[in-house]
Amino acid sequence: MPHRRIGMQRVTLLDVASALGVSSITVSRALREPEKVSSTLRDRILRQVEDMGYVPDLAARALASRHNGIIGVLTPALTDLAFIGIMAGIEERVRSSDLRIQYANSHYDSDMEFRQLQLFLSQHPAGIVLTSLQKEQRVVDLLSGVPCPVVQIVDIELVTVGISLGISHREASATAVRHLLECGYSRVGMIAGRRSLRSQRRHEGYIMVMQEAGGYDPALVETEASVNSVELGCRLLRQLLQRVPDLDAVFCENDDLALGVLFECRRLGIRVPEDFGICGFNDLDFAACSEPGLTTVHVPRFELGYRAAELLIRAVANGGKRNHVEHMPFELIQRGSTRRVQ
Amino acid sequence: MPHRRIGMQRVTLLDVASALGVSSITVSRALREPEKVSSTLRDRILRQVEDMGYVPDLAARALASRHNGIIGVLTPALTDLAFIGIMAGIEERVRSSDLRIQYANSHYDSDMEFRQLQLFLSQHPAGIVLTSLQKEQRVVDLLSGVPCPVVQIVDIELVTVGISLGISHREASATAVRHLLECGYSRVGMIAGRRSLRSQRRHEGYIMVMQEAGGYDPALVETEASVNSVELGCRLLRQLLQRVPDLDAVFCENDDLALGVLFECRRLGIRVPEDFGICGFNDLDFAACSEPGLTTVHVPRFELGYRAAELLIRAVANGGKRNHVEHMPFELIQRGSTRRVQ
DNA sequence: CTGTTAGCGCCTTCAA
DNA sequence: TTGAAGGCGCTAACAG
Numbered sequence: 001m002p003h004r005r006i007g008m009q010r011v012t013l014l015d016v017a018s019a020l021g022v023s024s025i026t027v028s029r030a031l032r033e034p035e036k037v038s039s040t041l042r043d044r045i046l047r048q049v050e051d052m053g054y055v056p057d058l059a060a061r062a063l064a065s066r067h068n069g070i071i072g073v074l075t076p077a078l079t080d081l082a083f084i085g086i087m088a089g090i091e092e093r094v095r096s097s098d099l100r101i102q103y104a105n106s107h108y109d110s111d112m113e114f115r116q117l118q119l120f121l122s123q124h125p126a127g128i129v130l131t132s133l134q135k136e137q138r139v140v141d142l143l144s145g146v147p148c149p150v151v152q153i154v155d156i157e158l159v160t161v162g163i164s165l166g167i168s169h170r171e172a173s174a175t176a177v178r179h180l181l182e183c184g185y186s187r188v189g190m191i192a193g194r195r196s197l198r199s200q201r202r203h204e205g206y207i208m209v210m211q212e213a214g215g216y217d218p219a220l221v222e223t224e225a226s227v228n229s230v231e232l233g234c235r236l237l238r239q240l241l242q243r244v245p246d247l248d249a250v251f252c253e254n255d256d257l258a259l260g261v262l263f264e265c266r267r268l269g270i271r272v273p274e275d276f277g278i279c280g281f282n283d284l285d286f287a288a289c290s291e292p293g294l295t296t297v298h299v300p301r302f303e304l305g306y307r308a309a310e311l312l313i314r315a316v317a318n319g320g321k322r323n324h325v326e327h328m329p330f331e332l333i334q335r336g337s338t339r340r341v342q
Numbered sequence: 343m344p345h346r347r348i349g350m351q352r353v354t355l356l357d358v359a360s361a362l363g364v365s366s367i368t369v370s371r372a373l374r375e376p377e378k379v380s381s382t383l384r385d386r387i388l389r390q391v392e393d394m395g396y397v398p399d400l401a402a403r404a405l406a407s408r409h410n411g412i413i414g415v416l417t418p419a420l421t422d423l424a425f426i427g428i429m430a431g432i433e434e435r436v437r438s439s440d441l442r443i444q445y446a447n448s449h450y451d452s453d454m455e456f457r458q459l460q461l462f463l464s465q466h467p468a469g470i471v472l473t474s475l476q477k478e479q480r481v482v483d484l485l486s487g488v489p490c491p492v493v494q495i496v497d498i499e500l501v502t503v504g505i506s507l508g509i510s511h512r513e514a515s516a517t518a519v520r521h522l523l524e525c526g527y528s529r530v531g532m533i534a535g536r537r538s539l540r541s542q543r544r545h546e547g548y549i550m551v552m553q554e555a556g557g558y559d560p561a562l563v564e565t566e567a568s569v570n571s572v573e574l575g576c577r578l579l580r581q582l583l584q585r586v587p588d589l590d591a592v593f594c595e596n597d598d599l600a601l602g603v604l605f606e607c608r609r610l611g612i613r614v615p616e617d618f619g620i621c622g623f624n625d626l627d628f629a630a631c632s633e634p635g636l637t638t639v640h641v642p643r644f645e646l647g648y649r650a651a652e653l654l655i656r657a658v659a660n661g662g663k664r665n666h667v668e669h670m671p672f673e674l675i676q677r678g679s680t681r682r683v684q
Numbered sequence: 685c686t687g688t689t690a691g692c693g694c695c696t697t698c699a700a
Numbered sequence: 701t702t703g704a705a706g707g708c709g710c711t712a713a714c715a716g
Contacts, residue, residue, distance in 0.1 A: 010489075010693090012692095012693060012694085013693065013694065013695095014693080014694095022702080022703090023702070023703050023704080024693085024694080024695095024703095025694090025695075025696095025702080025703065025704085026701090026702060026703075028694070028695065029695095029701095029702090032695090036701075036702095037701070037702085038701060038702090041701085041702090055460055055463070055464050056464060056693090056694080057405070057464055057466075057692090057693055057694070058401075058461070058464040058465045059400075059401045059402075059404035059405045059410065059464075059465055059466050059692085059693080059694095060401075060405050060692070060693035060694040060695085060708095061693080061694055061695075062401035062694090062708095063399070063401045063402050063405055063692090063693080063694070063695090063707095063708045063709065063710090064693075064694040064695040064696075064707080064708055065694075065695055065696080065708090066695095068401065068465075070461075078420055078426065078429060078445065081423070084420065087420060087447070091447065091449075100446075100458075100461050101446070101447070102444045102445065102446055102461075103420065103444065103445040103446070103447070104442075104443070104444055104445070105429070105433065105443075105445070107433070116442075118397055119400070119412075119442050119444075121397070122397050122398060122399055122400040122401075123400045123401055123410075123465070124399075124401050147352075229627045229628075230627050230628035230631055230632075231627055231628070231630065231631045234631045256627075256628075259628060260628075260631060263628075263631055263632050263633045264631075264633075266633040267633045285571045285572050285573055285598075286571075286572035286573070286598075286601065286602075286605075288573065289572055289573045289576045289602060289605055289606075290572075290605050291605045291606075291608040291609045352709090354708095354709060354710085355709065355710065355711095356709080356710095364686080364687090365686070365687050365688080366709085366710080366711095367686080367687065367688085367710090367711070367712095368685090368686060368687075370710070370711065371685095371686085371711095374711090378685070378686090379685070379686085380685060380686090383685085383686090398709090398710080399708090399709050399710070401708085401709080401710095402692090402708070402709035402710040402711085403709080403710055403711075404692090404710090405691095405692045405693065405694090405708090405709080405710070405711090406691080406692055406709075406710040406711040406712080407692090407710075407711055407712080
């Protein structure tokens with residue numbers, strides 16, 4: 001015996017077939033293309049499959065056919081609450097298909113991203129969803145030659161090729177900063193953690209609006225190359241206030257940072273929104289129920305994921321890989337952390 | 343040509359081998375067991391592999407050998423911040439091995455859990471980490487016959503077979519509730535969302551301590567079968583206060599709920615910790631920097647993940663599947679949301 | 685140290 | 701509607 005296995009042998013297609021006195025290809029067909037097998041035989045087969053607990057071997061299937069039926073989802077950080085909404089949308093759409101999802105995490109590391117993408121590809125996936133953002137040439141090259149459809153959820157202004165959808169992060173952050181100015185705040189700062197391409201775009205939007213308003217000053221921006229977190233929000237605000245004591249509002253690249261700012265203001269006795277305005281980004285769960293509520297930019301994460309899956313499933317079905325770009329809307333949600341216009 | 347591919351043909355082992363005039367098994371060995379190939383040949387091979395951009399086909403490898411080199415991590419909710427720390431620990435340990443990680447999500451649905459587990463298994467994984475908790479017989483059966491090592495991160499008192507590690511959630515929540523009582527709070531309630539086995543254990547710990555103290559009253563517990571969230575924390579507190587107006591403290595099954603309670607207290611003008619004590623669970627990022635800080639139970643999530651990966655990698659290496667149970671410590675972290683003992 | 689042979693489990697193609 | 705033959709890319713076992 002060339003291959004030894006621990007425990008029970010796996011049940012194969014052939015096992016089911018010989019138990020029934022048919023050929024294995026017929027069992028295979030009964031499972032994948034039931035309409036091509038007579039209904040009586042099909043019923044016998046399906047019953048036998050059930051009885052014997054047969055489960056298809058995806059490795060073998062992947063090797064023999066075009067793909068293994070799995071959608072690989074690659075994110076820069078499974079750890080970011082913002083991706084969770086996207087994942088929920090993807091899963092919701094995929095649930096009613098016969099595909100399955102598996103995730104991998106690139107930790108905002110482009111080398112890791114490259115390798116994880118290779119890892120997926122080497123398993124013959126049905127399709128790929130990228131929520132990270134490739135900029136490295138290696139990754140772009142890899143993508144140009146992939147044998148399966150790829151959908152990217154990205155900043156819509158940075159799109160290169162293939163199927164992609166997203167919002168304009170520059171526009172979204174510009175809207176947020178404009179709102180702060182319209183509220184009457186004037187020394188409006190910005191804080192941000194790890195520099196992803198997405199956050200760079202938000203930064204650009206901030207600069208654009210502040211320059212328009214004649215109030216841009218690099219000193220108003222405080223960043224640190226670490227993961228966004230509530231704690232980081234506290235810290236960045238302290239640092240920024242030290243440098244800019246007359247700061248009266250801050251745009252936070254994400255809601256976690258904004259929550260930290262909210263806490264820090266409370267600790268320092270700064271009144272929000274009377275003396276200080278806070279605007280976040282993403283509209284996470286807690287933004288609606290913090291006290292005061294958090295003004296933030298709502299990004300349709302669930303819809304993004306759902307739509308991405310929709311496009312991917314369609315492309316898997318018809319083998320299509322045409323270019324396609326889709327814009328999604330965002331929305332500023334005003335809550336208690338910014339005062340109403342006088 | 344039996345199989346048609348879109349785009350470029352994949353580079354195979356044979357392509358590399360014939361370019362070099364050697365046999366494919368030699369290339370295979372140069373890659374997997376370099377010490378078994380002469381160093382000169384090895385260098386030529388590795389260079390050629392690099393030049394041609396050869397990437398092993400995992401499906402084929404999985405089919406021909408014992409496993410595909412991937413560790414499957416199955417969680418009930420990729421969306422829960424508590425799992426993120428665990429994931430970070432797993433990834434940290436796995437990084438220095440030649441294995442890779444892929445995730446799947448069971449959404450706290452045991453049917454889904456079963457299918458996702460099957461999905462992993464049908465790809466010949468190197469090993470599995472389960473952070474969900476199987477109780478269904480089907481899942482237990484499936485686990486008893488798996489051909490690869492499985493490590494479970496679970497409530498340590500619920501362990502069945504195999505390799506597992508975790509904390510006692512009953513003990514941990516008992517410690518939290520005892521702390522609230524020792525602070526002088528007496529009408530101590532509990533709120534909880536979705537009933538996982540883990541949260542059931544926490545509930546048991548709560549009941550145990552309250553009964554010991556002679557203060558147990560089912561009316562003090564408010565639950566709802568939905569995902570834990572900040573918003574849910576707000577809502578459950580409101581409901582509980584309506585039923586128990588003299589409530590003076592609450593143990594929250596997780597920190598998100600506790601954060602909601604904190605906000606709701608602020609909204610209602612209830613002073614924390616003077617008039618009302620709050621204790622959370624997990625010690626998430628924000629617990630340390632909220633205002634007031636959040637008293638909570640610190641669970642060593644990173645260490646749990648790291649250690650789980652360690653045990654798994656060891657088991658993969660020596661084919662071991664012996665039973666093994668490991669306890670991890672937890673720790674109550676007292677912060678501003680509970681007052682000091684008078 | 686290197687090669688030959690055979691087969692993993694399934695699916696594609698072609699034939700009946 | 702069903703089956704036979706062959707191969708996907710790789711690696712285990714055994715030779716040389």
